Structure formats: structure tokens, C-alpha cells
Amino acid sequence: MTRASMVIAGLSTVVEWYDFTLYLYFATVLSRVFFGGGAQSLLATLAGFAISYAMRPLGALMFGIIGDKLGRRHTLLMSMALMTLAMLITALLPDYQRIGPAAGYLLLLLRCLMAFSVGGEYTGVVAYLLEGAARRHRGLVTSLASAASEIGALLAVGVSALTVGLLSQHNLDAWGWRIPFFVGAALAASIWIARSTMQESPDFERQQARGTVPASPVRDTLAHHRAAIWRTFAISALGSITYYVGITYVPVFLSTTGTLGESESLTLSTIAAVAVILVTPWVGALSDRVGRKPVLAVLAVLCAVLPSSMFALMANGSLAQIIAGAVVLACVAGGVSAVGAPATAEQFPGEGRLSGLALGVTVATAIFGGVSPFLAELLIKLTGWAAVPGAMIAVIALAVLPVLLTMPETRPSA
Numbered sequence: 001m002t003r004a005s006m007v008i009a010g011l012s013t014v015v016e017w018y019d020f021t022l023y024l025y026f027a028t029v030l031s032r033v034f035f036g037g038g039a040q041s042l043l044a045t046l047a048g049f050a051i052s053y054a055m056r057p058l059g060a061l062m063f064g065i066i067g068d069k070l071g072r073r074h075t076l077l078m079s080m081a082l083m084t085l086a087m088l089i090t091a092l093l094p095d096y097q098r099i100g101p102a103a104g105y106l107l108l109l110l111r112c113l114m115a116f117s118v119g120g121e122y123t124g125v126v127a128y129l130l131e132g133a134a135r136r137h138r139g140l141v142t143s144l145a146s147a148a149s150e151i152g153a154l155l156a157v158g159v160s161a162l163t164v165g166l167l168s169q170h171n172l173d174a175w176g177w178r179i180p181f182f183v184g185a186a187l188a189a190s191i192w193i194a195r196s197t198m199q200e201s202p203d204f205e206r207q208q209a210r211g212t213v214p215a216s217p218v219r220d221t222l223a224h225h226r227a228a229i230w231r232t233f234a235i236s237a238l239g240s241i242t243y244y245v246g247i248t249y250v251p252v253f254l255s256t257t258g259t260l261g262e263s264e265s266l267t268l269s270t271i272a273a274v275a276v277i278l279v280t281p282w283v284g285a286l287s288d289r290v291g292r293k294p295v296l297a298v299l300a301v302l303c304a305v306l307p308s309s310m311f312a313l314m315a316n317g318s319l320a321q322i323i324a325g326a327v328v329l330a331c332v333a334g335g336v337s338a339v340g341a342p343a344t345a346e347q348f349p350g351e352g353r354l355s356g357l358a359l360g361v362t363v364a365t366a367i368f369g370g371v372s373p374f375l376a377e378l379l380i381k382l383t384g385w386a387a388v389p390g391a392m393i394a395v396i397a398l399a400v401l402p403v404l405l406t407m408p409e410t411r412p413s414a
Contacts (some may be wrong), residue, residue, distance in 0.1 A: 003029055003324065005007065005198040008129045010144040012076065014152035015083055015188045016121045019114060021153040022180050022371060023049060024248040025160045025269065029177050029353065035104045036096045042256070045373040052111035053370020056119040060358035061218065063120020067127070067354040068217035072201040075124045075354065080195055082117030084188035091181035095173075115370075122149070123345075123357035129201035130345045131353075135412040136288060143284025143338035147277050150334065153248070154273035160184055184405055203350035217352040217360070221383050225356055228347035231245070232360030234403040235296065239340040240369035241396045242303055242333035245389045247272060249373040250326055256377065257315050257386060259322065272326045276334030283338040292343040296404045299336050303397035306332060308391030315386035320395045346410035368396065 023030070027049075031041035059079075067075035090110045096103045123143045133141035159180045167176040207213045214220050221229070250272065251265035260268065287295045310325040317325065348356035376389040 002199055004080060006129065006132050006141070008191075008194045008198050009076070009132075011142075011148050011151075012080070012125050012191055013122055013145050013149040014155065014185070015080065015120050015184065015191050016152065017149040018152035018156045018184050018187060019083065020049075020118070021248055022156040022184065023111070024244075025156060025251050026177065026180065027252050027373075029164070029172060030107070030324075033095045033171050033177055034093075034107045042252075043374065044377035045162075045270045046252075048104070048107065048108045050386045050398050051108060051372045052115040053366040055115040056110045056370070057362045058364045059116035059119025060362035061119070061355070062116075062312055064354035065125060065217055067120065067124055068214055068352050071204050072124055072128045072131075072354070073195075073198055075120050075127065076195050076198070077192065079117045079119075079121045079124065080188060080192040083114060083121070084192055085183055086114040086117060087181055087188055088185035090114075091178045091185060121309060121360065122355065123354060123361055125346050127353050127357065128201050130342060131201045131350060132223040137285075137345070138412060139292070139339065139342045140281055140285040140289035142342040143287075145341055146284075146334065146337040147280040149337070150273050150276040151282065155187075155278065156180070157269045157273055160272065166171065174304045201235050203353075206350055209329060212351055214351050217355040217385045220354040221348065221359060223357045225348055225352070227346045229356060229360040230359060231403060232344040232347050232399045235340045235344050236361040236364035237396055238296075238300060238303060238400045239333075239336045240365045240367075241303075241372050241393050242307075242329075242336050245367045245376055245393055246278070246307060246329035246333040249376055249389060250329065252377065253311070253389060254322070254372065256312065256380070258289050259315060262338060268323060268326050272322060272330035275327045275330045279331045279334045280338040283335040284342070287339040287342065288411065292339055292346070293354055293404065293407060293409045295339045296336070296343060299332060300397045300401045300404055302332050303336070304394045304401070306331060307393040308387040308389065311390040312387040338381055343410060346412075 007107065025047045028042060031037065031045040035041035035044045051139045063075045063079055090107070093106055096102060122145065126142055129142045129145055130138055136189060163176050164172060214358050219264070251269050252270065254265040255262040283295065306328060310329050314325040344361050345353060372392065376392060379388040380386065
């Protein structure tokens with residue numbers, strides 16, 4: 001596989017995480033634009049995010065079957081085409097003032113389309129990078145999908161911060177909110193053009209040459225790799241809740257608790273995104289040296305110990321303490337995502353790999369990623385306890401830890 005194809009694949013996750021990070025970072029703005037503002041509008045916006053995530057496993061299964069039967073390249077082209085369309089139409093939507101409650105329903109419909117197309121996106125890229133990387137560098141290369149995701153998140157933060165900072169709230173709500181979505185549509189279209197030049201995965205070409213391409217990849221995976229599906233579910237559950245609560249929910253948390261304003265919260269998220277980009281390849285390379293299992297186990301322990309105190313610190317601390325808390329959360333979440341990418345993909349053979357990842361990874365992401373920000377916001381409102389989001393992460397980490405301690409090592413050189 002050419003280096004150009006690997007680079008294109010590695011950068012492809014920029015769009016996926018740009019869009020979903022943008023939605024969470026713009027949640028307070030979108031709540032006014034599409035749900036009319038008011039006490040329940042933010043919860044409605046976050047509920048829409050959670051509901052749309054139910055489409056991710058469906059999209060992952062469809063694109064996974066396509067990728068396992070027709071090739072990884074077909075999946076990556078189709079998913080990006082749908083993402084481009086969804087973002088462009090979102091940027092053109094009428095708002096609540098023009099069509100009333102229908103605006104919120106249209107936004108939800110497009111979130112579902114976006115989630116469906118994203119379903120096979122990340123897992124497709126992870127499989128493509130794993131199958132094209134040298135065996136001794138699989139952790140490092142595959143972790144770049146997570147790093148690129150955070151570049152997308154960083155881009156979302158930057159565009160959001162500029163848009164919020166340069167416009168008055170009136171102009172932001174009237175038309176300025178459309179700018180980040182137009183940027184996303186243009187970015188997605190550019191990635192689709194670049195993907196059209198990619199080579200097919202060498203592992204899939206091997207399957208074609210040997211005649212081992214599965215006719216029923218989902219059925220075969222369910223029949224022979226149920227334990228692997230459960231392990232990928234557990235790893236992804238930890239990765240999802242640490243990312244979506246420990247990183248993308250933080251701006252909403254800081255805004256709703258009155259700790260920082262919208263603009264300041266987005267600026268803080270930029271710092272956190274840079275921290276993730278820096279830590280991700282280091283953790284991926286570390287897993288190549290010492291193994292996926294010990295790195296994941298240590299990270300799970302950190303997830304059980306640190307997040308509650310970090311959220312409490314951000315709610316009541318100084319600006320320096322807020323920054324420190326956000327950076328610690330970001331580094332832990334980035335580390336889990338970095339080693340989780342190769343660890344999940346290595347649970348399955350090349351035959352049926354995308355279907356296996358769809359059944360394990362995306363189902364966990366739908367449950368622990370999509371619902372978590374909404375649940376965290378709701379629990380804070382019900383309890384008044386600022387450390388609730390951190391406690392949520394700790395509970396999942398403790399539940400997942402036994403699976404991590406007993407799973408087989410998948411590092412090829414082990």
C-alpha cells in the first residue's frame with residue numbers, strides 16, 4: 001500500500017469528528033436556533049445527539065458488510081459522500097423562528113443521516129490503517145486515526161471559537177451558526193476527492209486472491225468471534241465515555257455551571273485538543289513496545305481515579321486549575337482512544353473484521369457516547385453534584401477493567 005493512501009486514510013477521520021464535536025460545542029447555540037431557547041432546549045439538543053447515535057450501529061453494519069464483501073475503499077467512499085450531503089443540508093436548514101418546532105425535527109433527521117454514514121467511517125479507517133501498517137508499528141499507525149480525529153475536533157473548536165468570538169449573539173443565532181457547517185461540507189467533499197485515489201487494503205486483496213472473502217460476514221463473526229465482540233464492546237465503552245464526557249461535554253459543562261462563558265469554554269477545548277494530539281501517537285507507540293493489554297489496564301485505573309476530582313476541580317477552581325483538569329481528562333481519553341483503535345481491530349481476522357467492529361465498537365459508542373453527554377447534563381441538574389460526569393466514567397472503567405485484565409494480548413510481536 002502506498003504511503004499516500006495511508007496518509008489519506010489517516011486524515012479521513014478529521015471530518016467525522018469535526019461534525020460531531022461541532023454539534024456538541026455548538027449545543028447551546030443550536031438549542032436557541034432550532035429549539036427556541038428556554039430551560040429545556042439544551043436537553044432537547046443533547047437528546048437529539050443521543051437519539052441520532054442509535055443509527056451508528058445500523059450504518060456500521062451496512063458499511064461493514066460492504067467493506068467485508070466488496071472492499072474497504074468502497075465503504076470509505078460511500079460513507080464520506082453521505083457525510084458531505086448531510087453537512088451541506090444542515091447548513092441550509094431553516095431555523096425555529098421560520099418554521100417552529102419542525103426545525104428541531106429536521107435537525108434530528110439530518111443528525112440520524114450523519115450518524116448512519118459515520119457508523120462505518122471510523123472502523124473502516126482503523127481497519128484500513130491496521131491492514132496497511134508494518135506489524136511492528138501497528139499501534140502507532142492505527143493510533144493516528146485517533147490523532148486525526150482530534151485534529152478534526154481541534155478544527156471544530158477553532159472554527160466555533162472564531163465564529164462565536166467575532167459575531168454578536170444576534171448575528172450568531174441569525175446566520176453565523178451556518179458557517180461551521182459549510183466549512184465541514186467543503187472539508188468532507190475534499191476528503192472524498194482524495195479518497196478516490198486510494199488503493200485497496202492489502203489484506204482484502206489477499207482475501208480476494210485466496211478466495212476467502214466471506215459471503216456472510218456478520219453471520220460468520222457471530223458464529224466464531226462472540227468473545228472478541230464482547231471485548232471490543234468493553235474497550236469501546238471505556239473509550240466512548242472518556243471521550244464524549246471527558247472531552248466533548250466539557251464546554252457544555254463549563255457553560256451550564258457558569259464557570260466559563262461559551263467563548264472561553266471553546267478556547268479551553270482547543271488546549272485540550274492539542275494535548276490529545278500530542279499524547280495519542282506516544283501511547284500508540286508505547287502499546288507497540290509493551291502491549292495493548294497493560295496500557296489499557298493502566299488507563300482504566302486512571303479513568304477510575306482521576307475524572308471525578310477533575311470535574312470537581314473545574315467547577316470550583318481557578319482558571320489554571322480548570323485548564324489542568326481539562327488537560328488531564330483529555331490526555332486520559334486520548335490515551336484510551338489511541339490504544340483502543342489497534343486493540344479492537346486486532347480482535348478479529350481480516351475476514352469479517354469490519355462486521356466485527358460494527359457489532360462491538362459502534363454499539364458501545366452508540367450507548368456510551370451518544371447518551372453520555374445528555375445523561376451527564378441531566379444528572380447534574382437533578383443532583384447539583386458537579387463531579388457526576390467523572391463518577392460516570394469511573395463506574396464504566398471499573399466495570400471494564402476485569403475484561404481488560406483477562407483478554408489475550410493482540411500485539412503481533414508479543
